[in-house]
Amino acid sequence: MxxxxxxxxxxxxxxxxxxxxxxxxxxxxxxxxxxxxxxxxxxxxxxxxxKLPEESEEQGLFFDQVIIPKFYAIRHLDGGSAAIEYLQERVGLIHYRKEGYRLVQTVDWFSKSN
Known part of the structure; x- marks a missing residue:
């Protein structure tokens, strides 16, 4: 290749x-x-x-298809993002694409050490 x-x-x-x-x-x-x-x-x-599978420009993950650990939850915040929560504490943030309804652009994971 x-x-x-x-x-x-x-x-x-x-x-x-x-x-x-x-x-x-x-x-x-x-x-x-x-x-x-x-x-x-x-x-x-x-x-x-x-070596993740490739996706075309037409495809993308819907916000609830983001892989998260057991007992974590995804909560829609506004038109542009969703929170990833664990024990009612925000541990990550999902940013949506502008052109797709709740399609994921990026995911930010937070760390207590930073």
Whole structure:
């Protein structure tokens, strides 16, 4: 498997990927600095090294599909986020995508040591 490693997903990266695709050079693309927006077939370092299944741009997790430990709960807060709670204490926060109804963009986990 051929892999292109890019620093960021920006206009220059889009142009290069389009050129490589037009030339018939198929490969996976890994983006080091990842802000949640990836092109179809793009991977973050986390998804690459954990070998998580890829999802297309049309798919995504609904907020209640986020994997959480036993006895944790997900509570919808507002139109843009949901709290992950354990024993009535907030231990994480789910941020929704702007274009999807309660589709997950990112998940922040909190730590007592930080």
């Amino acid at each position: 051929k892999i292109n490693i890019f620093d960021r997903y920006n206009e220059n990266t889009k142009k290069l990927m389009h050129s490589l695709d037009t030339a018939g050079m198929e490969s996976k693309s890994l983006f080091v600095h990842y802000d949640g927006e990836l092109p179809k077939g793009g991977m973050s370092p986390y998804s690459f090294f954990t």
